[in-house]
Amino acid sequence: MLYIFCPHCGLRSQNEFAYGGDGSVKRPTLNKEVSDKEWDNFVYNRKSPRGKHVELWHHISGCRQWIKVQRDTVTHEIFKTVSADKEI
Amino acid sequence: MKSQSPLNEIYKKGLYGDYENKNEENLIKIKELSNLNIFQIVKYKNSKVLTNDLDVDGLKLSEKTNSVMSNGKTRILWFGPNNWLLVSEDQNLFDKVNKNVKETDFAVTDLSNSRTIIEIEGKLTKEVLKKGCPFNFNELNKNNCINSVFHGITITIDMIEDSPEKIRLFALRSFGESLYHSITDASLEFGYQSI
Numbered sequence: 518m519l520y521i522f523c524p525h526c527g528l529r530s531q532n533e534f535a536y537g538g539d540g541s542v543k544r545p546t547l548n549k550e551v552s553d554k555e556w557d558n559f560v561y562n563r564k565s566p567r568g569k570h571v572e573l574w575h576h577i578s579g580c581r582q583w584i585k586v587q588r589d590t591v592t593h594e595i596f597k598t599v600s601a602d603k604e605i
Numbered sequence: 606m607k608s609q610s611p612l613n614e615i616y617k618k619g620l621y622g623d624y625e626n627k628n629e630e631n632l633i634k635i636k637e638l639s640n641l642n643i644f645q646i647v648k649y650k651n652s653k654v655l656t657n658d659l660d661v662d663g664l665k666l667s668e669k670t671n672s673v674m675s676n677g678k679t680r681i682l683w684f685g686p687n688n689w690l691l692v693s694e695d696q697n698l699f700d701k702v703n704k705n706v707k708e709t710d711f712a713v714t715d716l717s718n719s720r721t722i723i724e725i726e727g728k729l730t731k732e733v734l735k736k737g738c739p740f741n742f743n744e745l746n747k748n749n750c751i752n753s754v755f756h757g758i759t760i761t762i763d764m765i766e767d768s769p770e771k772i773r774l775f776a777l778r779s780f781g782e783s784l785y786h787s788i789t790d791a792s793l794e795f796g797y798q799s800i
Contacts, residue, residue, distance in 0.1 A: 518739070525670065525685065526670060526751070526752075527744075528741075529739075529740070530739030530740070530753075532739050532754050532757075533739070533752075533753055578752060578753060578754045578759040579751075579752045579753065580684070580685030580686065580688070580752065581685055581688075581752075582685060582686060
């Protein structure tokens with residue numbers, strides 16, 4: 518079981534969280550021409566990296582806030598967590 | 606409108622329980638509270654009001670993580686960033702909240718009929734909760750509250766007293782019966798009484 522440090526609540530069990538996907542994906546800029554390829558990349562295409570990865574998690578059974586987690590996909594070690602509006 | 610107990614079918618004061626031939630010192634006392642008013646207060650993102658300056662029934666909306674402000678009758682639980690839960694016996698709580706909490710800055714929602722409240726008491730209360738909740742209960746002190754899970758049910762835990770331990774559990778109303786059964790099952794080792 519993972520223990521994730523919520524920047525709002527403190528150290529909590531993974532049971533309280535829901536995985537929210539890749540945290541490095543950026544939405545294309547609003548009111549700007551977007552190609553099909555860019556939109557595909559935003560909506561569907563994801564990398565499956567081996568090693569450090571930034572992820573979104575939702576503290577759904579806690580403070581109900583989204584957070585960003587930098588985690589190693591091999592060792593599951595968590596290096597850093599910040600609230601979703603901040604950059605890691 | 607009269608509120609109906611969510612545990613009407615399974616909880617009866619003084620009935621059921623498992624306390625014969627058990628050590629009385631270790632007994633867990635369980636009761637349902639169905640007469641409390643619950644309000645959720647959420648501060649809007651664009652609001653510039655300082656919550657520490659606000660006064661609700663003589664209490665502040667504290668921004669301190671996992672803290673509870675209490676005056677005996679009313680308790681204000683930190684529920685998340687800019688999010689609080691007011692729990693009170695006071696039937697005029699809504700008027701008091703509206704007096705100081707402006708609707709341009711805050712959303713106030715009455716949750717009184719949407720939650721099940723179970724209060725458990727006894728010196729082994731934390732041991733019961735440890736059986737289904739992954740939180741480190743060594744860190745839970747008097748006037749602390751947390752949101753967590755108990756056997757997969759999302760709950761809010763409010764520690765009212767620490768000697769003997771007295772804890773209130775809040776869950777969504779529809780999960781109330783499952784939570785009650787989970788709590789009573791976890792209490793069987795020590796024995797429990799419905800009070």
